[in-house]
Structures are given as C-alpha cells and as structure tokens.
Amino acid sequence: MYALWNTLGLDEPNMRWVLFGTAFLSAVSAWVGTFTYLQKKSLLGDAIAHGILPGVAGSFLLSGQKNAAYIMIGALVWGFLTVLAIEWITRKSHLKPSTAMAIVLSAFFGLGMMLLTQIQNSGLPDASGLQSFLFGQAASLLPSDILVYSIFALVALIVLLALYRSLTFVSFDKAGAQSMGFSPQTSGTVLSILVVIATAIGIQSIGLILMAALLITPAAIARMWSQRLWTMLMLAGGIAAVSAISGSLISFSGKSMPTGPWIVMVLFFIFGFSVLFSTHRGLVQRAFQKRKNRQIIQRENLLKALYHLREQKGEQAEFTFEEIQKKRMFSENDLQRILGMLKRKKWVLQGKNGWTLSGEGLNEGRRITRLHRLWELYLSQKMRLKEDHIHPIAESMEHIITEDLEAQLLHELDYPELDPHQKRIPYDTPAKS
Template structure:
C-alpha cells in the first residue's frame, strides 16, 4: 500500500484524477445523445478524422501546446463532419460508407503528419504518441485547464439545447413540424461530439475515444428507462472508469491509459448484461425458471383433475400419477392447499380442484378458439393449448368466453368445465 501512497502524494495525481473524471463524464453526456440518435459510428469517424488537426496543431505551435492542438482538433473535426455530410448528400453513398471513406483518408493523412512531427526534432515530438492511446499521467495542470474550459463550454451548450436534443432524438418529424430547426441542432450536436472527442485526446487518446462516447451510454441504458437517469448514470460510469484508468496510468506509466479505460468499461458492460434489472441475463434466466415452475405445478394439478374427471375419486396414490411430481412441486401444492399429503397418498382439495378446473378450462377454450377462429384442424390444436393453458389469465379467459359465447364442449367433445 505504501507504493500507492507515493502516487497520492505525487503533485499531479489529484489534478489528473479530477480532470480525467470530469472530462470523461462530459464526453459521455454528449455520447448519450449520439447513442440515442443511432450515430454511434459518427463518434468513431470523428475520433479518427481529427488526427491531422492534432498533428497539424503540434506543427503550428512547434511544441506540445494543448490549446493550439485542441483548436486544430476541433477545426479538423468540423471538417470531418462536413465532408461526410457533403459526400452523402451529393452522392448515392450511404452515410456509413461516406464515414468509412472520410475516416480512413483523414486518419491516413494524420499518420503521415505524425511521422513528420516525429522526425522534426521539435521538443516533446516523441510525446505525440500519447495522443493516439492516451497518457493520463503525463498531463500537466495547464493542459487540464485548457481541456476543462472546453468541457465546461460543452456542458453549457448541452444544458442550453437539452430539450431540443431530446425531442429530435425521439421524434424528428414532430420536432421539425413543431418548429425546431432540426438541421441546426444536428450541426450543434456534431460540434459537441467533435469537442467531446477533442477534450479526451490526452487522457484516453484518439483511437479509443469513441468507446468513451458510446459505451457509458449503452451501459446506462441497461439500468435506466428515463433519459435523465441515463445521463446521470452514463456520466458517472464514465467518470469511474476514467478515474480507475488514471490511477493505473500512474502506477504503470509505460502503459497507455486509453486501453485500460476501454477495458474497464467493457467489464462494466459485461456485468450489466448479466445483472441489469431490466434486460439482464440473470433476470431472464430467473423468469424462465419461474415459468418452468409454473408449468410443472399446473400440469401436476391438471393431471389430478383429469383423473378425478375419469374416476370421480379425490384420493390418489403417488405412484398412480404419470410424470411423478418433483418435491418442489409437491411442496408448493401442499403449501397452497391444493392437496393434502400423507405418506404416499394424496387428497385433492377443493382449492386444488378449482385450480385444475381453471387450467383445463383454459386449455379447452383455447383449442376451441384455434378450431373456430383460426380454422385449424381439430387434431392440430392440442400442442398449442398445452402451453397457452399456463398463460391465459382471468382477463383473457373472459374474452375467450365472450368470443366463443360460453361454449359447453371443446373440439374433441369434452366438457368445458365451469365453476359450479
């Protein structure tokens, strides 16, 4: 632990930590809107496309000057967006194709300029690689100030056009007909994405910046069903991942920061996929397990009811029942007073009878419905009814009864049992 303390005491540590978390949170807020507008690829195109601006900024300043580089990145970013826009408007190319064309061309140009910088002998020239993959620990307080000022402006603009972005993300046509200037808001969002990408170039790096725009939003969507919650969550998760990334950047300075942050975000994504409350795999697994339990116990009580229909007996021996019920099913039936159990003998109670009758009724009503409404052949209706009997609740049963006008027999001439 002693070693970690030395980092905490490092003069730049807290600066870098506070800076990267703030910058990442702002980028993630902008990214949330690109995610909602299905423009995820746009972030990637911009992130790669601004490389000539970064390298050009370095050449113009003649040193690693954050302000000049930032301005170069933003200018070139806007150029990237407008080129994509212009190509897809003037040709029949899809915008994803236009993006791919522009991003690879500009990235190629950027790599050439980067080589020029590296061989230029300018001070810090070797440090320019940190813009590709990020090097949080190498950021100076002055650099952070520059990025943060831009981030504050981004946040300010975002707050100004929040309703505009919201309605356009959900329903463009209505927004436009309500008088929103959709094209102008689109342009504002593009510039915001450019700025949000540019503020992260030193902490995360260009190449992986797109992940910071999109992944937090994707994670946040798994935990939130309203936009406001999504924004808070994505900002928070981005800050957390960036904070962890910069701590790692201090402890292992040889390793670029960007890959760490992206992998941390990816871990959060995987965790959310499993445990998120709305669409998590765990939730789905539990639901399926629950369905299976319902099917098993309802089939059990249905069988008892059928045996009673045939024999008029309410007492059975456990071994007489086809498909021996599991302990779990039996326990449920006993606890819910469907049956009384003494050793191996079962007594079907009034409540169990009602339950069996309900399921049987649902089954036969559905068979009749398939036969009448869908004109299915009578010998084809059983398999579907085996499932639907577990799904048809009171509402649907009432509707079926009404639609079929309270029928007495199913397609196989068996009685449809009503409550006495």
C-alpha cells in the same frame, strides 16, 4: 486509508487536478455521446476521433510545442473537416453514411500518421511524447492543460443544456419536432460540433483511438439500467467519471502505462457486468424468468393431470406415481420434484394409496383445465381451426391466459358448457350444487 491515498499519489495537488479533471472531461464526453447513441450515430464519434489526428499533428508541426490550446484548435478544425467530408460524400454519392465514415476515417488517420512520423523524425525536443495522443497518458497532463480542456468541455455542456429539449425531441421524433418549428438540421450540426469537442478534450487522457469508447459505452451501459433520459444521463456521466478515475489510477501504478486502454477496460468490465445482470433485459434476469416459467408450466401440467384423473376415476380416488406418469409423461425426477413442491404449497396431499388434490390444488387444476378447453373452443369457433389442430395450441396457451383474458373469453363465448371434444368445461361451482 491515508497510506493508500499517498501511494496513489493523491496527496499531490497535481495528481488530484489530473484525476478530477479527467473525470469531468469524461463525463461531458459521455453526455454528448448519449445523444449520438440516441440518434443511432454511434460511429460518428469514432470517425471524428480518427479524423482529427492530422489537426493534432499539424498544430504541433506549426507551433513546435505540445500546447493544449493549439492542439484543441487543430483538432476542432480537422473535426469539422471530417464531418463536412462525410456529409458531402453522403449527399453527392449514393453511398450510405457508414461507408462514407469508414472512407474518411481511414484516409484522415493515414494522413495524420504520416505527419506524426514526420514529427518524430524531425528531432524536435517535445516530439517523443506524441505517442500519448494515440493512447492517452493522463499522468503527462499539466493542470494548465486540464484547464484548457475543461473550458471547452464547459462550453459543450452549456450548449448541451441549452439545446436539451431540441436534441431530445429530434432524436425521438424528427418529423414531429420539425412540424413544431424545431430544426433537425441545426440540431444535427450542433451535435456534430459537440462530438468534435467531446472527442478533442479526451486526446491526452484517453487518446484518439479509444475515445469512441468513452462516447458510446457509458450511454449503452446506462440504457441497460434506466428507462428515462434524465436517469440515463446521470448514470452515463457517473460511469464515465468512475471509469476515468479508476482507469487512470491503475495506469499510474505501472511504469509509463497508457491511460486509455485501462479506462476502456474498466468500461468494458462494467458493460459485461450489465449485459449479465441489468434489470432491463439482462441475461441473468431473463434466464431466471425462463426457469420460473418452466416451473409454472410443469406445476400447472401436473395439477391438470391430477384433475383429469379425478374426472375419470372419481373424487375419492388417490393416484399412484405410475398412474400419474401414465396420464402424462413426466420423468421420474421431475415428477418427484414437482410433487414435493406442490406438497409444500399444500396443493396436493399424500394419502395411503397415493396422491390427491387439496381444495386449493383442485381449484387450480380446474382453472387450467377450463382455460385449455375454453381456448380449444375459441380456436374452433372463432378461428375455424379443425379439431385435430387445436389441442397442441391450447396446451401452451393455458399457461399464459390471464384473468382479464379469461373474463373476455367467457364473455365472447357466452359461458359455454362443452368444448369441441364434447368435454365439460369446469367452473368453480357455487356451494349448493
């Protein structure tokens, strides 16, 4: 363990600073990003991240050195300019915000790249490392840089806490919040400022181009695992910190590998995992649910078929494989499998001459038949559907109707005896009859 600690360079206090600093900065970015996600302004982070490049390059051009404080100032100024430009275009033209963002983003980024090339050709001593602003190079961070960024992050965090309720309310119900005296304009402006800070603090560790991922992806992942804002924020912060640390460690192990892409890859891995396995609309869970539904439908259809056979041929009869198949089209494999399953459940019994329903199976078969016929009656009585239209609908509804709904159906139809095809609607009869 200690050896691993050493090889990763964690015995150096410098490295520990960098790692935990990056984790903190990333978490703050993710928290701010969660609110942009909730206000459906996911693109704003990307626009601002690209828009601040001229500020970063400009601060270097003016000061002649790579200093975190100057970088932050340049980034903040151009971040605000980006926000203002987007708002101005949206207000004064008929363009949608996303169009305005795309236009401003590319124009400002182009300008930034021109400045950056200018710097690289200038032969200034520090100029070589400017690449790291684009893709991040956590290893090049000094503890003093981390300190500067962390102070800004802390300010952002305090503002976020102070306006937590206002931002939440406005994100959920703008008009409602405004009617109580909250100002959507103010909280919108504050959020934009927070996004500028959240983007700028990640310049050196993640890099401008990929910063948007750190704002939005943790929020999107967290939403898949949580249903309440507070847990969503905790998760998003945690995911961002873990990705930042592991992404940095991976990039340290290679020679001058950029940090940003690795952090984004880790995030994307977690995202992919969540799409598949999340408890909230995850693909795997949904597939399982579908499979389960299919099994229930097949099982209920078989029980119903056996019940119908019993209605026709008498209570004592046992039914062969072929008879069942003639009643309802099951493939050989399916029928064998479902019968096996129902036998294990003790809902069907296998006799000398074939299959028959057990007491429990009988109840279940009767229930499905009853629901089917009740629904047919409901369709023809209340919805006035023609008799030849009602059977296929009832075929699927019989599997869905809950006990509640059944009770309501019975009440509304007043415990009917016959369905529209003059078939008896079967009830769980009391013992005497």
